Amino acid sequence: MARLPRLIVPHQPHHVIQTGNNEQPVFHDDDDYLAFLGWLRAAAKTYKVQVHAYVLMPNHLHLLVTPTDEDGLGQMMQWVGRYYVPYFNHKYGRSGTLWNGRYKTSLIDADAYFMLCSRYIESNPVRSGLAARHEDYRWSSYCHHAGIRPDGLIIDHPKFWELGNTPFEREAAYVALFELVITSDDITRIGNALLKGWPLGSEQFKAALQNKVKRRVLPAKRGRPFKIKQETA
Numbered sequence: 001m002a003r004l005p006r007l008i009v010p011h012q013p014h015h016v017i018q019t020g021n022n023e024q025p026v027f028h029d030d031d032d033y034l035a036f037l038g039w040l041r042a043a044a045k046t047y048k049v050q051v052h053a054y055v056l057m058p059n060h061l062h063l064l065v066t067p068t069d070e071d072g073l074g075q076m077m078q079w080v081g082r083y084y085v086p087y088f089n090h091k092y093g094r095s096g097t098l099w100n101g102r103y104k105t106s107l108i109d110a111d112a113y114f115m116l117c118s119r120y121i122e123s124n125p126v127r128s129g130l131a132a133r134h135e136d137y138r139w140s141s142y143c144h145h146a147g148i149r150p151d152g153l154i155i156d157h158p159k160f161w162e163l164g165n166t167p168f169e170r171e172a173a174y175v176a177l178f179e180l181v182i183t184s185d186d187i188t189r190i191g192n193a194l195l196k197g198w199p200l201g202s203e204q205f206k207a208a209l210q211n212k213v214k215r216r217v218l219p220a221k222r223g224r225p226f227k228i229k230q231e232t233a
Helices: 030-046 072-092 110-122 167-177 184-196 203-213
Strands: 014-019 049-057 060-067 104-107
Touching: 014 072, 014 184, 030 049, 030 072, 049 072, 049 110, 060 072, 060 110, 104 184, 110 184
Parallel strands: none
Antiparallel strands: 014 060, 014 104, 049 060
16 A cells, blocks of 8 residues: 655654665764764754654664654755765765665654653664663663753653653653553554554544645545545534
8 A cells, every 4th residue: 555645744743763775774883873963953953843752773763753844854854864874975985875765754643642652762772672771772862851861952742741740750750651561552553653654643633633634644445535524614
């Protein structure tokens, strides 16, 4: 089934993934990670995209972001690539594309899935065996949210602020969330939405979103034409 055109809705959180071409590494050493994060921070500020969570893995990366307009997210990703890819190619004596096509994204129902997606992203290193503990992996936003090390790239989402009235309460509550297991069903649901460009949320959220943007946001049921629900006065 063909992937839907990318859906970007301002002021809504989006889960983003970008992978290396043929799953090749896109980061080799600390300088690579630092260079990418520096350009990401500059681009996020320039194009007014709030970065709430991230993880940089050796051959791919995840972001949880909120753009303020329809173009900012794409402009941010293009800007970072415009600087990082030539840097990487020059350093390692290679040429050509670094990424496996364009980035993929899934719009997130913040009420139902924001915190789960943040945990999914930041638990990636432990889940994949790169680290024994979440705080041991340097290239994610976990240490920021856990109160271990502030990260100037991160702008905390209102859902994070709802975890407590003080920084200590929020950080402790966030760390406690990582004691909960992310089920295989949740992993499959998040992954499918992300790779296929589907929104991730409740059925009510999806229906309201589809009516708001006046376009199909989920695969059409076979044999049934897509219709936009008409609003009544």
